[in-house]
Amino acid sequence: MAAPTDGKPLFGAAIIPSMRKALLLPLMISLALAPVQLPALADGLPDLGEVAQVDFSPMLERRIGMSVMNDIRLKEPSYLDDPELEDYLSRLGKRLAANVDGARQDFEFFVLKDSSLNAFAMPGGYIGVHTGLILAAESESELASVLGHEISHVTQHHLARLMNKQQQGQIASLLAMAVAILAARSNPDITQGALVGGQAAMIQNQLNYSRDFEREADRLGIQLLEKAGFDIRGMGSFFGRLDKYGRVYESNAPGYLRTHPLTTERISDMENRIAMRPYHQVPNSTDFLLIKAKIQAQEGAPSDAVTTFEHLLKERKFSIEAPVRYGLTRARLRNGDYPGAERELQNLRQFKLASPLVDTLAAELRMKQGDPAGAARILRPALARHPQERALAYGLTEALLEDHRLDEALKLTISDLQSYPSDARMYRLQARTYSGQGKILLQHRSQAEAYYHSGQLMPAIEQLMLAQKAPDGDFFERSKVDARLRELKAKQAEEMQERKARGQ
Structure with missing residues (x-):
């Protein structure tokens, strides 16, 4: 596992240098509008019964989150505009969110191309995941445990409640603290300067409060995992592995540990809750394995990616062959070796995978070879089988446009936008x-x-x-x-x- 190179400060959020200005403005807005009211605490945890009563309204949370999300899409170079990855995370996340008690909450999941292990929740249900964390997950239940944890941060309005608590202090001091924490990702000395400047107590209070939220998100995340049919031990194994890694590389711990403090008490509480539940082994989905292979195929130089997958096949270093074949096909396609990609695609087809990821790969290969009609023949029945897959809808529209079948493309866009009226x-x-x-x-x-x-x-x-x-x-x-x-x-x-x- 590659050593992460930085931390992502501010509770539950990974802050990227080019995002600082975009994130600071919504933060200032939220601080200016947040009223002075603190939810009651009981037994060291925020009172779950008062979640909906915080004055930082869900509508305001959504507006702030949407503003930041728009800036990420437009300005953040690590934002990975990949409908397939977003489709997969959305399926996984919505499966978990369907088991949330109480008011309905919309979620939007997105991916940042970043090798560090991190995920974060923003106001309003926007949840980001680093590619490094997806690759580090050894099972789908482990990845689901992180999403369940972040979903719980959102449904419990943790960021809003943090703002309500901090509003009791001086806003100028809070803004100074926020600037210090935001800047810390690229220059830790700035945070040290803020500590010397009198912000130490406020920063410590924020961390203490976030630990309470971490325990709450653990507890609710475990419930979501169990109700959604995942292996709840995925949470224990993933966080336990992060904890051990952090102890070995204390000076360069995974970013997720820096934004989600792991204490001995928290680990013990998590293990105790899991131990009380019956064992339930859950196999990984095909799409989980293919998504990991796709990310790996996009890492580094194209020729190196080809060599990596060829080595895995030659040495038989896999438990399931199909994802490795898929990864090699993608790597060859990325490397411009279309005949080689076609051969590997035929090998992949022998496994008869019922996944839209295989269909989009086959269609992309046809498009790269100047055959949009062939791509459309693949994508049209695939979209009929998987009507919720946005990547298939986009791919089919692109293929029809390239094939100059404009009337068909227009009919598809009109029909699609009736179901997805906000799809830019x-x-x-x-x-x-x-x-x-x-x-x-x-x-x-x-x-x-x-x-x-x-x-x-x-x-x-x-x-x-x-x-x-x-x-x-x-x-x-x-x-x-x-x-x-x-x-x-x-x-x-x-x-x-x-x-x-x-x-x-």
Whole structure:
């Protein structure tokens, strides 16, 4: 296991240098708006019965989380825009979240290409996972245990409750502490300077409080794992392995340990809870193994990835052969060896895996060889079998566009957006379709929605203004553009008023 190189400070969050400004502004907003109220504590843990009573409203949490998420998509270079990875994590996460008691909470899972072992929850149900943590998980139950833990941080509104507690102190001091913690990822000396500057007590209070939340998230995470049908011992094995690793490499411990403090008490409490439950062995899903192989195939130089998988096959260093074949196929495709990838794909097909990951791989190989019609023939029945898989919908639309079957592509985007009306990627594909058809007004209107649902309000407004000037479009289409433009301008005025009220 490669040694992680940094910590990700601020409770439950991995902070990346290029994200500091994007994250600090929402943090300041939340601090300014959070009222002075602290949930009652009992037996050293936050009172679960009062979770919904915190004044940091779920709506505000969602807005803050969405703002940060949009900035991650637009500006964070480690953000991995891979629908297959997101699809897989979403399936896993929603399987766990379906067992949450109480009010319904929407979750969105995303991946950062980062070799360190970390995962984090942001306000509003946004949960990020590093590729390094996915690779480090030795079973799907271990990965699910981390997601269950992060889901529990969200459902218990831990960040909001932390803000409510800290609001009792001086906001200026809290902001100074936040700046110090955010900066610590790339320069630990800054945090030391903050300690010397009088912030030591406040930082320690935050860590103490987060340990209470960690125990609560452990307890609820174990419940989610059990109800979702995973092996609850996955949580004990994964966190136990992290703990041992952290003890050996104390000066360079996994980032997850720095943001999720592991104490002896916490480990013991986790082990005791698990020991009281019956043993339940759960096999790994095929997709878990394929997702790990895909990440491995994308690591390092393409030729090195090919060599790695070839070595595994030659030395028979695997318990299941199919994921290794899948990884080698992907590595050869990435290396530009299309004939070799085709041969490996045929070997992979012999295992008869019922996974959309194999279909998208086969279609991608056809696309790389200039055969979009062949890709569409693979993806259309695959999408019928797996209608929830976004990667299949995107892939089929791309294939139809490349094959100049614009009417079919448009029909697919219209149908898809009825089910997923906030999908910025599909709106972009729809804009391309309208562009190919020469429908200028509709192209700009779809592009406006793509910008809007990516958190880019001003570009969305500009696209609608361009749509107004388009030479085509009937009365009905122009009326829709005018109405949407009025709506977005009203939203823009509202946001400007909020910034003015905050003195920005």
